[in-house]
Amino acid sequence: MSSAATGERMGVEWRLAAPLGLTYLAFFAAPLVILLVMSFSVDDNLGGFTIASWVKFWGDPFYRGVVWDTLRLGLVAVAVTTLFAYPIALLFVASSPGMQRLLLFIVLLPLLTSVVIRTFAWIVILSREGVLNQALLALGLTSVPLNLLQTELGLVIALTQIEMPLMLLPLITVMGQIDPSLSDASRALGSSRWRTFRKVIVPLSLPGWIAGATLVFASATTAFISQTVIGGARLVYLPTLIWQQAMVVYNWPFAAVASVTLLVAVLAGVSAFAMLGRFARTS
Amino acid sequence: MHNPSTLSDATSQPLTLDAVSHSYGDALAVDRVTLEVRAGELVALLGPSGCGKSTLLRIVAGFINQTEGRVIIGDRVVDPLPPNRREVGIVFQSYALFPHMTVAENIGYGLEARGESKATCRERVQEMLATVRMEGFGERKPRQLSGGQQQRVALARALAVRPRILLLDEPFAALDKNLRLDMQIEIKRLQRQFGLTAIMVTHDQDEAMSIADRIAVMSRGRIEQLGSPVAIYDEPETLFVNDFIGSSNRFEGSVETVASDLYGVRLASGAIWTVTSRRSFSKGDPVLVTIRPEQLALTSKAAPDTIPVSLKLSLPIGGELIHDVESPAGEAFKVASPRRPGASLDMSSSMHCALAAHAKPILFPRPAA
Ligand SMILES: Nc1ncnc2c1ncn2[C@@H]1O[C@H](COP(=O)(O)OP(=O)(O)O)[C@@H](O)[C@H]1O
Ligand SMILES: [Mg+2]
Numbered sequence A: 001m002s003s004a005a006t007g008e009r010m011g012v013e014w015r016l017a018a019p020l021g022l023t024y025l026a027f028f029a030a031p032l033v034i035l036l037v038m039s040f041s042v043d044d045n046l047g048g049f050t051i052a053s054w055v056k057f058w059g060d061p062f063y064r065g066v067v068w069d070t071l072r073l074g075l076v077a078v079a080v081t082t083l084f085a086y087p088i089a090l091l092f093v094a095s096s097p098g099m100q101r102l103l104l105f106i107v108l109l110p111l112l113t114s115v116v117i118r119t120f121a122w123i124v125i126l127s128r129e130g131v132l133n134q135a136l137l138a139l140g141l142t143s144v145p146l147n148l149l150q151t152e153l154g155l156v157i158a159l160t161q162i163e164m165p166l167m168l169l170p171l172i173t174v175m176g177q178i179d180p181s182l183s184d185a186s187r188a189l190g191s192s193r194w195r196t197f198r199k200v201i202v203p204l205s206l207p208g209w210i211a212g213a214t215l216v217f218a219s220a221t222t223a224f225i226s227q228t229v230i231g232g233a234r235l236v237y238l239p240t241l242i243w244q245q246a247m248v249v250y251n252w253p254f255a256a257v258a259s260v261t262l263l264v265a266v267l268a269g270v271s272a273f274a275m276l277g278r279f280a281r282t283s
Numbered sequence B: 001m002h003n004p005s006t007l008s009d010a011t012s013q014p015l016t017l018d019a020v021s022h023s024y025g026d027a028l029a030v031d032r033v034t035l036e037v038r039a040g041e042l043v044a045l046l047g048p049s050g051c052g053k054s055t056l057l058r059i060v061a062g063f064i065n066q067t068e069g070r071v072i073i074g075d076r077v078v079d080p081l082p083p084n085r086r087e088v089g090i091v092f093q094s095y096a097l098f099p100h101m102t103v104a105e106n107i108g109y110g111l112e113a114r115g116e117s118k119a120t121c122r123e124r125v126q127e128m129l130a131t132v133r134m135e136g137f138g139e140r141k142p143r144q145l146s147g148g149q150q151q152r153v154a155l156a157r158a159l160a161v162r163p164r165i166l167l168l169d170e171p172f173a174a175l176d177k178n179l180r181l182d183m184q185i186e187i188k189r190l191q192r193q194f195g196l197t198a199i200m201v202t203h204d205q206d207e208a209m210s211i212a213d214r215i216a217v218m219s220r221g222r223i224e225q226l227g228s229p230v231a232i233y234d235e236p237e238t239l240f241v242n243d244f245i246g247s248s249n250r251f252e253g254s255v256e257t258v259a260s261d262l263y264g265v266r267l268a269s270g271a272i273w274t275v276t277s278r279r280s281f282s283k284g285d286p287v288l289v290t291i292r293p294e295q296l297a298l299t300s301k302a303a304p305d306t307i308p309v310s311l312k313l314s315l316p317i318g319g320e321l322i323h324d325v326e327s328p329a330g331e332a333f334k335v336a337s338p339r340r341p342g343a344s345l346d347m348s349s350s351m352h353c354a355l356a357a358h359a360k361p362i363l364f365p366r367p368a369a
Helices: A002-039 A052-059 A061-094 A097-112 A115-126 A131-138 A152-176 A180-188 A193-221 A224-231 A238-248 A252-282 B004-009 B053-061 B103-113 B118-131 B147-160 B177-193 B205-211 B229-234 B239-244
Strands: B015-024 B027-037 B042-046 B068-073 B088-091 B165-169 B197-202 B214-219 B222-227 B249-259 B262-267 B272-276 B286-291 B296-299 B307-317 B320-326 B332-338 B351-355 B362-365
Touching: A002 A252, A052 A061, A052 A252, A061 A097, A061 A152, A061 A193, A061 A238, A061 A252, A097 A152, A115 A131, A115 A152, A115 A224, A152 A193, A152 A224, A180 A193, A180 B053, A180 B088, A193 A252, A224 A238, A238 A252, B015 B053, B027 B053, B027 B068, B027 B197, B027 B222, B042 B053, B042 B205, B053 B088, B053 B165, B053 B197, B088 B147, B103 B118, B103 B147, B118 B147, B147 B177, B177 B205, B197 B205, B205 B229, B214 B229, B214 B239, B222 B229, B222 B239, B239 B286, B239 B362, B249 B332, B262 B286, B296 B332
Parallel strands: B042 B197, B042 B214, B088 B165, B165 B197
Antiparallel strands: B015 B027, B015 B068, B214 B222, B249 B262, B249 B286, B262 B272, B286 B362, B296 B351, B307 B320, B307 B351, B320 B332
């Protein structure tokens, strides 16, 4: 009886989900299949079958380096946003409601401007004649202007600001749900603030951190605009490589290989974070 | 080295609050509270919600730094110490068990924080599980336990580190009624066994009456009265305490005769009651007389100290009948009488209300209208 009812409901749900499902099939799954086929093609007409593009990509240390740099950029972005997000989240949950609204507004601010504008703003800040260098020079902290544009450091600084909301929002949400008396209990039992943070706050906020880390990783590895505008021609990541191969060199099969590689790399990173979460919950 | 037999002779320490005040911004939450809790004594802070009980408890635990006054444990002023150095055990209303840890890990948490060896921790966790009768539950997660069991684990966790003071914030509020009595007995047993100095916060007078050695009745941040449960019940010092504890009737009257501490008071209905009071009044003073329903009785005989009444309602409550009555002068009040099977009140004749034998009405000054 109940299984028949569930079956019926499933039927209805399928019909409700069908329009979106078909859209996905036509505009998401199908292009993916074409992309995969393209990566094994001889030319950009999907003709022939060859693994030459794959061999060329993975046989060349330069391209392998690009894959590694891309993954590393994602991990560094996750690490740096984590480092800044936890103190802000702790401050947030300890604040009064009015203060929380103000903090939330500041956190969301980057999302209210377009990526392009935010990225160009960072150029103004990071360039040799930029705000940051002028401040450092004025303070006497450096005698020559630092080169931050077209460096990984500059890119990470910009990405950290741009992607902070993605880490902070899930983290704040989860930390706000932790019973404040848990910290009090830990303190009364003789734990320092630091031990309380490590033993109670971190494990209980892990679901929020994993959601945030997943978003930051996926978004930092694929941040084409920031990577090209701040990284320039000197730093090449997978999205830039794909663009060059597809739009400049017109080697579509090779661009397809890079695309599939990026897709798999991001998915691998994302599943690694998900698995970390499952592992932490069971242990 | 710790061993189980030293468990009960933990050195208990007195706790002193010396003129402690606390304000949240402009709002005064605790107002010059002075309280001495003797070593091994359980004091209940009793009062309506919002009167500052939790704030006081959090000051003792060190979560809040009071704006004025001192907290002394043993002979040491603990104000500069952070919560993790005060050796105060606290049981929260929500239990605050760590949901990601097992019961055993919860109980061992404080021991580990103090750097006890793994072996000592394991041994003491087992010992504490036995103390709260939860053997075999060590590997469960808190969410797999009932409310009462969680409460026991919270107690075991607080007691495992042998605190100098035990604080309980509304410990029974989240339990259903049947479990409450069990846990009250359990807490009293553990507090005695460990010889603990304890403060329990509650807004439930029955709870306070049943397990506290002394009760501090609080109102608007101040302690109104501190005394044994019996003293608080029989000799309330303020109208607030009188009204907050138990149920009580109020009569308006004025002093007619004065003979040392014996006052003849004429009530609105004309009855004259003779009342002893430690307060002094003069002839003609407007007063309030309060008396508990069980110290009044219904009778059919009129006398100078009886009030003619008409019965409006009788309700059997437990072993008592509560009569809701009214006098011709418009005084409405309650009279309690023991409920005897078969016996019924004679409703036909006129009824009067008299003071029962050993009744002790209480006099309070009444602001003249
Ligand atoms: N964190 C706080 N900030 C501001 N006011 C508070 C805070 N905590 C409690 N109060 C106020 O202080 C008073 C006493 O609160 P509390 O100690 O929690 O009372 P109780 O435990 O007796 O119910 C209340 O009026 C309450 O609104
Ligand atoms: Mg409270």
